Amino acid sequence: MHTVKVNASKKYDVIIGKNTSALLGEKVKELFGNVKVCVVTDDTVAGLHLDKIKSVLNEGRIANDAFIFPHGESSKSPEVIFELLEFLAKKHFSRKDVLVALGGGVTGDLTGLAAALYMRGMHLVQMPTTLLAMVDSSVGGKTAVNLKSGKNLAGVFNQPELVLCDTDMLSTLPSEIFADGMAEVIKYGVIADRELFDVVKNGEIEENLEAIITRCVAIKRDIVGEDEFDTGKRQLLNFGHTLAHSIEKESNFEISHGSAVAMGMVIVSEIAWANGMSEERCQDEIVDALLENNLPITCPYKNSELYYATENDKKSSSGRISIIVPEKIGKCRIEDIALAEFRELLK
Ligand SMILES: NC(=O)c1ccc[n+]([C@@H]2O[C@H](COP(=O)([O-])OP(=O)(O)OC[C@H]3O[C@@H](n4cnc5c(N)ncnc54)[C@H](O)[C@@H]3O)[C@@H](O)[C@H]2O)c1
Structure with a gap:
């Protein structure tokens, strides 16, 4: 297991290795205390990895919910982000709670922006599940959705507070x-x-x-x-x-x-x-x-x-x-x- 320490407007760890997703519960408690977690993920990743993440959170007695959206770049849209924000409001999430982006770059970009927007900012953990998201999009704080006029045209800088790269998740990647x-x-x-x-x-x-x-x-x-x-x-x-x-x-x-x-x-x-x-x-x-x-x-x-x-x-x-x-x-x-x-x- 390797840890890279990022020193940007937020300081955070990127933890890279096998089975690092098992650390989610203890890290959430250590960093944020007694909070609720909403895992944001697409339908493909949900079918493959969501159960494990939910059981890690349940074992840590951390209240959790999941927002699942259709996989693919077309979900990186204003429509899906507003669905996510409405979901958080209906489920009574507060700004002290945590969004966990479980997925590739689409999930990370969408969730990162939602975490900045919801109640002007809630906590954010990135759990990248594609190689691209592990080496690039989960780190550095760029978040966005696409507009009809072009890619990534609506976004903000929003650094995560933790990145967990579980290399085991790559075993299911086409x-x-x-x-x-x-x-x-x-x-x-x-x-x-x-x-x-x-x-x-x-x-x-x-x-x-x-x-x-x-x-x-x-x-x-x-x-x-x-x-x-x-x-x-x-x-x-x-x-x-x-x-x-x-x-x-x-x-x-x-x-x-x-x-x-x-x-x-x-x-x-x-x-x-x-x-x-x-x-x-x-x-x-x-x-x-x-x-x-x-x-x-x-x-x-x-x-x-x-x-x-x-x-x-x-x-x-x-x-x-x-x-x-x-x-x-x-x-x-x-x-x-x-x-x-x-x-x-x-x-
Ligand atoms: N924010 C940044 O700095 C940054 C940097 C580079 C790219 N990006 C963005 O990232 C996006 C591309 O990311 P991507 O290639 O990860 O796309 P993606 O999130 O759409 O994932 C690709 C596909 O892989 C599936 N998938 C994800 N993890 C899986 C797993 N472990 N097993 C099986 N299937 C899995 C997803 O369901 C999806 O269908 C683009 O929108 C791009 O603009 C952002």
């Missing part, structure tokens, strides 16, 4: 969803850690899983510690994501976030190399790492189609956009460029 998480792991390697990148490129995942998750969380912790509110260095975490959000939107969210990030990383590293922005030609190694981890490397849309979707992205403002350029594997930099220039680069 391989293609595990692969989505590997796209984010590869991202961490490219932006910050050559050694991590090599482990992943060589396919040495299973035997190193806990260490890989811990390393990714530590990289994110360091970046968030320097730039919690995403005005500078945190943008490095968006490597591949500007185009990924356009790809997801163009596909009506049929293409998963991880696959879209994989395609986005290939396109942006090709652009960077072709325009003399990189020290090393990174795209070949990135492609090798993606293929080794069953991720796509080609995008079904033309770059011009992606450009139009990018114009509405929240990463663009006042006619400018930040793109993350790989200088070499293990080091990226932020380039702030005019949207018109970005359009030319995409050509």
Whole structure:
């Protein structure tokens, strides 16, 4: 078991290892005292893991309820979040009570925002059940729902007070969803850690899983510690994501976030190399790492189609956009460029 200590506007532990969900009851009591817990989860995760979580809470004599919503990105919506808020009100939850997000990034983003909104803020524990949520979305405090105009357009920063990554939960994860998480792991390697990148490129995942998750969380912790509110260095975490959000939107969210990030990383590293922005030609190694981890490397849309979707992205403002350029594997930099220039680069 590993613990990564996050020092942001809230200080909290990310506990990573086998069966860490068994710690939920004792940690809730230690951190919050005598409270009620609402577990928020989607229908798939509920069928697989909710009973265990409820029995851990029941054993600890912690009153609990569960809000279950349909799985999938389309539930990261204003409608579902208001259903959740109404549920909490009907069940008489108060602001001293706790929301536990049990699920992937969709559950974490939705629950994190609900925890900030309900009575102006209740306690939040993240229990990520996908690899993507373990290495990325459960840590760092970004929460959001999607609007019809684009992804993650309505959200707040809301750090959790505890993250429990139970690696046993990954045993039920379909391989293609595990692969989505590997796209984010590869991202961490490219932006910050050559050694991590090599482990992943060589396919040495299973035997190193806990260490890989811990390393990714530590990289994110360091970046968030320097730039919690995403005005500078945190943008490095968006490597591949500007185009990924356009790809997801163009596909009506049929293409998963991880696959879209994989395609986005290939396109942006090709652009960077072709325009003399990189020290090393990174795209070949990135492609090798993606293929080794069953991720796509080609995008079904033309770059011009992606450009139009990018114009509405929240990463663009006042006619400018930040793109993350790989200088070499293990080091990226932020380039702030005019949207018109970005359009030319995409050509
Ligand atoms: N807040 C952030 O910093 C941040 C960072 C990256 C991504 N995100 C967001 O995360 C979301 C993607 O997250 P995701 O890929 O985890 O998606 P997800 O939450 O939709 O989960 C993917 C699928 O896996 C299923 N699932 C989850 N855990 C399972 C398990 N243990 N066993 C079997 N099935 C399981 C879910 O039911 C779902 O169908 C996107 O909305 C993205 O925008 C947020």
